Amino acid sequence: MQFHEIDTPALLIDLARMEQNISQMADFARQKGVDLRPHTKTHKCPEIAKMQVTAGAVGITCAKISEAETMAAEGLNDILIANEIIGTKKINHLIELAKKVRLCLAVDSEFGAKSLNQALEQADQTLEVVIEINCGQNRAGVLPGGPAHELARIIADCSHLKLRGLMTHGGHSYNEISKEGIEEVGIHEGTVMVQTANLLRQNGISAKTVSTGSTPTAYYCGAVEGVTEIRPGTYVFYDLTQTELFACSPQDCALSVLATVTSIPAADRVIVDAGKKAMTSDPRGRAGQNGGFGYIPEKDVTISKLSEEHGVIETDSKFEIGEKVRIIPNHACVVVNMFDEMHGIRNGQVEKVFRIEGRGKML
Amino acid sequence: MQFHEIDTPALLIDLARMEQNISQMADFARQKGVDLRPHTKTHKCPEIAKMQVTAGAVGITCAKISEAETMAAEGLNDILIANEIIGTKKINHLIELAKKVRLCLAVDSEFGAKSLNQALEQADQTLEVVIEINCGQNRAGVLPGGPAHELARIIADCSHLKLRGLMTHGGHSYNEISKEGIEEVGIHEGTVMVQTANLLRQNGISAKTVSTGSTPTAYYCGAVEGVTEIRPGTYVFYDLTQTELFACSPQDCALSVLATVTSIPAADRVIVDAGKKAMTSDPRGRAGQNGGFGYIPEKDVTISKLSEEHGVIETDSKFEIGEKVRIIPNHACVVVNMFDEMHGIRNGQVEKVFRIEGRGKML
Numbered sequence: 001m002q003f004h005e006i007d008t009p010a011l012l013i014d015l016a017r018m019e020q021n022i023s024q025m026a027d028f029a030r031q032k033g034v035d036l037r038p039h040t041k042t043h044k045c046p047e048i049a050k051m052q053v054t055a056g057a058v059g060i061t062c063a064k065i066s067e068a069e070t071m072a073a074e075g076l077n078d079i080l081i082a083n084e085i086i087g088t089k090k091i092n093h094l095i096e097l098a099k100k101v102r103l104c105l106a107v108d109s110e111f112g113a114k115s116l117n118q119a120l121e122q123a124d125q126t127l128e129v130v131i132e133i134n135c136g137q138n139r140a141g142v143l144p145g146g147p148a149h150e151l152a153r154i155i156a157d158c159s160h161l162k163l164r165g166l167m168t169h170g171g172h173s174y175n176e177i178s179k180e181g182i183e184e185v186g187i188h189e190g191t192v193m194v195q196t197a198n199l200l201r202q203n204g205i206s207a208k209t210v211s212t213g214s215t216p217t218a219y220y221c222g223a224v225e226g227v228t229e230i231r232p233g234t235y236v237f238y239d240l241t242q243t244e245l246f247a248c249s250p251q252d253c254a255l256s257v258l259a260t261v262t263s264i265p266a267a268d269r270v271i272v273d274a275g276k277k278a279m280t281s282d283p284r285g286r287a288g289q290n291g292g293f294g295y296i297p298e299k300d301v302t303i304s305k306l307s308e309e310h311g312v313i314e315t316d317s318k319f320e321i322g323e324k325v326r327i328i329p330n331h332a333c334v335v336v337n338m339f340d341e342m343h344g345i346r347n348g349q350v351e352k353v354f355r356i357e358g359r360g361k362m363l
Numbered sequence: 364m365q366f367h368e369i370d371t372p373a374l375l376i377d378l379a380r381m382e383q384n385i386s387q388m389a390d391f392a393r394q395k396g397v398d399l400r401p402h403t404k405t406h407k408c409p410e411i412a413k414m415q416v417t418a419g420a421v422g423i424t425c426a427k428i429s430e431a432e433t434m435a436a437e438g439l440n441d442i443l444i445a446n447e448i449i450g451t452k453k454i455n456h457l458i459e460l461a462k463k464v465r466l467c468l469a470v471d472s473e474f475g476a477k478s479l480n481q482a483l484e485q486a487d488q489t490l491e492v493v494i495e496i497n498c499g500q501n502r503a504g505v506l507p508g509g510p511a512h513e514l515a516r517i518i519a520d521c522s523h524l525k526l527r528g529l530m531t532h533g534g535h536s537y538n539e540i541s542k543e544g545i546e547e548v549g550i551h552e553g554t555v556m557v558q559t560a561n562l563l564r565q566n567g568i569s570a571k572t573v574s575t576g577s578t579p580t581a582y583y584c585g586a587v588e589g590v591t592e593i594r595p596g597t598y599v600f601y602d603l604t605q606t607e608l609f610a611c612s613p614q615d616c617a618l619s620v621l622a623t624v625t626s627i628p629a630a631d632r633v634i635v636d637a638g639k640k641a642m643t644s645d646p647r648g649r650a651g652q653n654g655g656f657g658y659i660p661e662k663d664v665t666i667s668k669l670s671e672e673h674g675v676i677e678t679d680s681k682f683e684i685g686e687k688v689r690i691i692p693n694h695a696c697v698v699v700n701m702f703d704e705m706h707g708i709r710n711g712q713v714e715k716v717f718r719i720e721g722r723g724k725m726l
Contacts, residue, residue: 007452007726041671063672083672084625086636086685089370108626111684139673140626140634171670262447263471263503271503273449277700278725281644307534308404308696309426309446310502321474322449333671337640337701340723360703362641363370 001350003343004324008260009278011335011342012326015351017254018236019051025218025235026056034222037061037080037211039233042333044358045342046074048236059102061231065093066361068103074357077101080211082167082231084112084132084140090363091119094127104128104164108141113155120160129155130167130209133196135189137171144196152205165209165228166197170217175286179246186220189213194226216245239332240295244285250297255342256326257294257335259311261319270319272303272311274327278338279306282331294327303327364713366706367687371623372641374698374705375689378714380617381599381707382414388581388598389419397585400424400443400574402596405696407721408705409437411599422465424594428456429724431466437720440464443574445530445594447475447495447503453726454482457490467491467527471504476518483523492518493530493572496559498552500534507559515568528572528591529560533580538649542609549583552576557589579608602695603658607648613660618705619689620657620698622674624682633682635666635674637690641701642669645694657690666690
């Protein structure tokens, strides 16, 4: 089937571009001698995770236990959950999953460490953990240096936890407006983590893994001596935001939303059938910018406004009702999360349909 | 099960409030002698649609053919698709569905009318349509007066289309900052529609149905003499945006997201496990406001920031890791669309789990 025969709205993946994106990041990791553990939040698709592992990733990163279970069920067997997991039910799922695959969990509090340890003790099982460090994003995570060392000592006293090392996410790079600013965040992200890992080691605490790296910062923190792992996610598809963060060119974007023009109610207004429930409301690039809600390269126009089911394009460019257009989204990860499947396209033909198995895995 | 035993993030419905919301709007429609045809985009749940019909709705409104099919499969049998449907595959679905239920479709172009008529002719079937009017929102729809009359004449010449009347959506009420401004939009919405319907009638074209009304405007346009139908959607749950549009009080909001505090990394920062993939990025109230991403009434705090899996609350209010909180979302319709089910709560107990059958029905 040709891609324009797909009913809309629908997700398309340019397979050649995705394959290139996957191999470029794997090549970088190989060159720098760091492990690549891609975050699967972007695609939520075990098949694509396997492509990343085949290309050289050591394992994968997930955000939730339910996503990790979905990935494990399809054969992924080395999973880092790069988030705190709180609550008895979820911890019981962790314990069950850890019997089947190599699993590691982020911890950033005494409460988190001790409640996990207690559950593991009852189950007579151990689990690897990493300490989440706040390297400047000011989201979750303990501060580097002293606070990280303090939590490491608490974990060392937990009989059923095994400290694998440290992880961070330099998400504040998304606020930077220059390539140099992002480079600076990335280098700082790596440096502060290596320093903290060394502090732990000087105090007799093992910290083998030093895990860093979002898509915009991976090339910078991954090059810092002493960093052992990078965890970019969005690079698999890239998106408009990543082009503005200097992580890719528009032609590297592998994901698009196929939409149909359903109405041309005025000479300067075109309506497509992809609204918030397909494109999401995520803004483009840095917070505060108003860069529209997706870009149609073939027409050089931007979606001006979205309502739930309507995309509004304010333009006097030529469109026809019934015409299909491909829209590069602002933020790939949240757009994929709206759909149940993605159509892999090569040379205009649908080569493969990917099920987004992780969609709806909320817990 | 008590509601706080539900694993998070999860959707809760306060059943008593939802029932009250459903009956209040039905009572209003009865009093004014207009038909209530609620838009099911908010809940995407056939069971709740049936509750609305039981309370007095004449039928339902859907945005898409796939949603209409889902509703019809569960016994809803009078459906208006309040959107343009373009493309052969979807039109074939329309034709099949119209064999089973009373179905009506919005049309706003000669292309839309003629392509639909041609397909119906081949299938030897007729279909009711309404003309979508742009009463000021400037999205889809033809302008009232002359342009609407022109399209009505084209439809009258389509052998297999039967014109039921007119529909509009006064969505520009969402930009108004005063109750008077919303009332004005609502009254104008109703008035312009009645005038256009009368213009058609004066020209010998039947226009029985004059369908108007969003949640903020329904009480105003529904009271305009000559309006025959209102189609509010969000009223079933209400949300923070509706409180700012004077459509409800905070205590009328029936939908909330249950979340768990997973980290308290600083004295003035609390992290919950509901991010963009649960709450969506939809802003609160009118465009341009920064009112946060959801409100926790019990704590009187607002979610400051969201990333995909994290809600960040910048507060020095007291929270504990592991604590569960209920968050009223900015925009109910898009939040429901993120989940597969909703937990109906009464007196703190889970009384019923509703499947969101329409989620993922993209086409």
